[in-house]
Amino acid sequence: MFWPRRARQKALWMADxxxxxxxxxxxxxxxxxxxxFQPPGGRGRILQIRGIIGIIIRQMxxxxxxxxxxxxxxxxxxxxxxxxxxTPALAGVSLSLSPGTITGLTGPxxxxxxxxxxxxxxxxxxxxxxxxLNGLRTDDTGLRTATALAETGARSFYQxxxxxxxxxxxxxxxxxxRAEIRERIGSFAQALHLRDEDLSKRFDALSEGAAQxxxxxxxxxxxxxxxxxxxxxxNLDHESADAFRAFIKNLAAGEGVAVVYVSHNPAxxxxxxxxxxxxxxxxxxxxxxxP
Amino acid sequence: MTEKSYKLSFALGAVSTFTGMAVFYFIDKxxxxxxxxxxxEYGSGYFAYVFTATAFFGYIGAGAGSxxxxxxxxxxxxxxxxxxxxxxxxxxxxxxxxxxxxxxxxFELALYVLAGVFVFKLDFSAANFPALAAVFxxxxxxxxxxxxxxxxxxxxxxRGNPAAWVLNNFExxxxxxxxxVAVLPFWLQWFSKLLPITYSVRALELALHKGAGFAELRSxxxxxxxxxxxxxxLSVMAFKSALKKAxxxxxxxxx
Numbered sequence: 331m332f333w334p335r336r337a338r339q340k341a342l343w344m345a346d347x348x349x350x351x352x353x354x355x356x357x358x359x360x361x362x363x364x365x366x367f368q369p370p371g372g373r374g375r376i377l378q379i380r381g382i383i384g385i386i387i388r389q390m391x392x393x394x395x396x397x398x399x400x401x402x403x404x405x406x407x408x409x410x411x412x413x414x415x416x417t418p419a420l421a422g423v424s425l426s427l428s429p430g431t432i433t434g435l436t437g438p439x440x441x442x443x444x445x446x447x448x449x450x451x452x453x454x455x456x457x458x459x460x461x462x463l464n465g466l467r468t469d470d471t472g473l474r475t476a477t478a479l480a481e482t483g484a485r486s487f488y489q490x491x492x493x494x495x496x497x498x499x500x501x502x503x504x505x506x507x508r509a510e511i512r513e514r515i516g517s518f519a520q521a522l523h524l525r526d527e528d529l530s531k532r533f534d535a536l537s538e539g540a541a542q543x544x545x546x547x548x549x550x551x552x553x554x555x556x557x558x559x560x561x562x563x564x565n566l567d568h569e570s571a572d573a574f575r576a577f578i579k580n581l582a583a584g585e586g587v588a589v590v591y592v593s594h595n596p597a598x599x600x601x602x603x604x605x606x607x608x609x610x611x612x613x614x615x616x617x618x619x620x621p
Numbered sequence: 622m623t624e625k626s627y628k629l630s631f632a633l634g635a636v637s638t639f640t641g642m643a644v645f646y647f648i649d650k651x652x653x654x655x656x657x658x659x660x661x662e663y664g665s666g667y668f669a670y671v672f673t674a675t676a677f678f679g680y681i682g683a684g685a686g687s688x689x690x691x692x693x694x695x696x697x698x699x700x701x702x703x704x705x706x707x708x709x710x711x712x713x714x715x716x717x718x719x720x721x722x723x724x725x726x727x728f729e730l731a732l733y734v735l736a737g738v739f740v741f742k743l744d745f746s747a748a749n750f751p752a753l754a755a756v757f758x759x760x761x762x763x764x765x766x767x768x769x770x771x772x773x774x775x776x777x778x779x780r781g782n783p784a785a786w787v788l789n790n791f792e793x794x795x796x797x798x799x800x801x802v803a804v805l806p807f808w809l810q811w812f813s814k815l816l817p818i819t820y821s822v823r824a825l826e827l828a829l830h831k832g833a834g835f836a837e838l839r840s841x842x843x844x845x846x847x848x849x850x851x852x853x854x855l856s857v858m859a860f861k862s863a864l865k866k867a868x869x870x871x872x873x874x875x876x
Contacts, residue, residue, distance in 0.1 A: 401871050448871070453706055455869045470868065475708045485699030486874075503707040548703075 392450070392476070392556050392588060393426040397459035399445055399612075419445040420456070421612035427556060429586040432578065434603030436593060442612040443592050444481070447558045450590070451479035477556040480549035482542060482564050489534035493544050496533055501551050511551065518550050521577035523570045539565040546574065550581075556588045557581070563598065575602050642733070645671045646741060659801040665830040669743050673829055674798045674822045676733035680726045681757075681764045681821065682792075687722035688715065688768035692775045696876040705873065711861050715769055747832040752842075755835070756828055759845035760821040766852035767817075773856075773863040779876055797822040817848045 401417040420442045427433055435443050448454040450461065452473030460467050463476055487496045501511035515524070522543045528536060536544070542565040549557060559578070563571040579602060581587050593599050599606045608615040649668035660670055695701040695718070705714065737743040793799060795809065796818030802810055813819045824841035827833035835842065867873045 402869075445871075451706065453702060453868065453873065454871050455865070457869075471708070474706050479706070486703040488698060488700055500703065500707070503704065503709055505708065 391426060391428055391462075391464060393424075393462040393465075394446075394450060395424050395460050395462070397423045397446070397449060397456045397461070399442075399449065399454070399456050419612055420449070422459075423609070423612070423614055424459075425607065425614065427588040427590065429555070429588050430582050431605070432582050432589040432591055432603045434591050434593065434599035434606035435609060436596070436599060436606060437609035437615075441609045443609055444560055446609065447479060447481075447560055447590065447592065450556065451477045451558050453479065476554060477558055478549040478552045478554035479558040479560070480546045480562055481560045482545070482562075487533045487541070487544065490532060492530055492532055493536065493540075494529040496544065497529075497547060497551065500548050504552050506551065514551050514553070515547065518547065518577060521573050522547055523573060539567060539570070542566060543570065553585075554587065556590070558590045560592045561594070562591070563593070563595075578602060641675070642672060642736060642741070645675070659803045663801070663826045663830050664747075665826065668741070669830060670801070670826060671799055672733070672737055672741065672743060673826060676730055676737070677757075677760075677822065677825050678793070678796070678798045678818065679733075680730045681760050681818075683719070683722045683726035685764045685768040685771065685792075687719040688765070688772040689775045691718045691722065692772045693779075696775070696779065699874065699876075702873040705864070711864060712857055715772075715857075715860065719765075719768070745829060747830060749828045749832045749834050752828040752834050752838055753825065755842060756821060756824045756838070756845070759842065759849050760817065760825075762849040762853055763817040763821070763845060766849070766856040769856035769860050770852070773859045776860075776863040776867050777872075779872075792816060792818045795819070817845060820844045820848075 397420050399418075399420040401419060403416050423442070423446060425433075435446070437443050445454065449456050450473065452470035455470055461473060462468065463472055468476075487493075488499070491499070497515060498508065498511055501514070502508075506514070515529075518524075524543055524547065525540075528540045528543075531540075533541065533544075542562070546559070546562055549559075557578075562578075563574060566574060575598070578589060578591070582589050591599065591602055646668055649666060649671070652667070657666075660667060663670055665673075692701065695704065709717075734745075738745065791812070795802070795805065795813040796816050797813065798818065802813045802819055802823070805813065820841040824833075824838045824845070827838060827841075
């Protein structure tokens with residue numbers, strides 16, 4: 331079939347646009363369709379190959395598109411549970427995280443920072459919007475596999491077990507063997523200033539700072555592609571906080587982990603993050619810096 | 622690991638097994654003969670009847686009660702959300718949640734059997750073990766499903782579990798655990814027919830004391846099979862839906 335010159339140019343432009351954002355299988359179907367109208371010289375086949383290579387070497391990416399979340403009032407369940415009015419949390423947040431970057435997130439209390447992190451971690455379902463992982467729409471199960479969230483507070487640990495037993499338990503349910511758990515603890519124990527005596531202590535006997543370190547350790551056990559840190563240095567002493575920040579920077583640069591770092595401290599965000607986003611009343615504010 | 626850390630509770634649980642049975646032993650000595658007409662079809666005295674039914678109910682009840690109990694414990698500790706953030710299927714999570722309870726219940730059951738044979742001199746020589754195994758299996762599945770349904774209420778409402786209230790208060794009364802269902806007034810027996818425990822206890826007693834086989838227990842086994850096949854997938858679906866609702870409402874970490 332003969333193609334006029336302008337039509338060929340349009341086809342090449344469409345193919346480039348497609349390979350930038352389409353998942354592999356849909357691109358392939360479209361490229362087969364396009365190759366049916368192959369311009370003279372076999373350019374259609376070249377487009378297919380170029381597209382496939384582009385997708386393979388394309389780096390992992392998480393994108394949140396127009397995320398909205400309102401915590402509901404129980405409605406008909408109010409007969410059984412304490413009734414409360416609806417609480418809007420996110421009003422259309424879109425952001426993307428590239429591998430190897432540390433993105434700061436700051437905002438007033440109740441702005442929606444924790445809600446956003448929990449949605450990205452797959453622990454909370456948004457009301458509207460979608461999240462893409464590597465360009466593919468993903469559900470909460472996929473997010474829970476790819477991400478790890480470290481929150482403040484020790485309440486999510488078994489208080490009567492030691493810190494080591496807690497890490498062994500959570501590492502096991504994350505699919506790690508005992509040897510892997512030991513090896514990974516060893517890799518970040520120094521960075522987090524984890525003391526052997528703290529590892530052996532019952533969790534309810536640990537200080538808040540030590541408990542915070544184990545919360546970070548649990549998130550790091552999984553070696554996630556995306557690490558979500560909700561005020562990670564809040565209860566840490568200066569030395570531990572400095573060591574932790576350096577570790578996070580090395581983790582992002584060396585292993586290509588995408589990090590979201592929530593903090594109220596501008597100096598800390600400036601030191602650690604390549605960019606910082608502000609959030610207020612559920613929206614990214616106009617004052618946020620996005621390179 | 623957590624249960625092991627409560628060492629005194631662990632020991633007391635084992636001791637209470639014997640003291641509970643001793644009560645029924647002496648009740649049998651006092652009143653057992655008056656129940657003879659109702660027990661004749663089972664081929665056993667009152668103590669043998671209640672001993673086996675209670676042992677069985679305790680074991681199977683670990684399935685019904687432990688799901689809600691363990692889920693509530695995880696909620697109060699704050700570990701539920703963290704545990705469910707692992708890439709584990711809900712069915713696997715549920716099985717792991719109650720593994721310890723079933724293990725301890727098996728240990729208790731073994732103690733019951735040893736106590737029954739060596740302390741209270743009960744005779745289990747007529748037992749039909751293949752039929753018994755079928756009764757245990759189908760009952761375990763039915764009760765596990767009821768327990769999972771019960772845990773859905775805990776997931777959504779935190780406290781106030783109507784399913785557990787019904788199961789705890791009516792199964793012992795209407796299920797034939799402490800006395801044969803035939804003792805109940807006719808109109809109450811209709812409610813007994815709605816409970817899987819009624820068929821489980823009846824089949825168990827017949828298989829254990831009279832050696833009844835698959836042919837004699839056909840109707841009980843079929844009804845238990847119906848309960849299992851209906852309740853099991855329904856309960857897993859209900860749990861998945863409750864989990865999704867809790868994630869949507871953001872109440873997973875609440876208690």
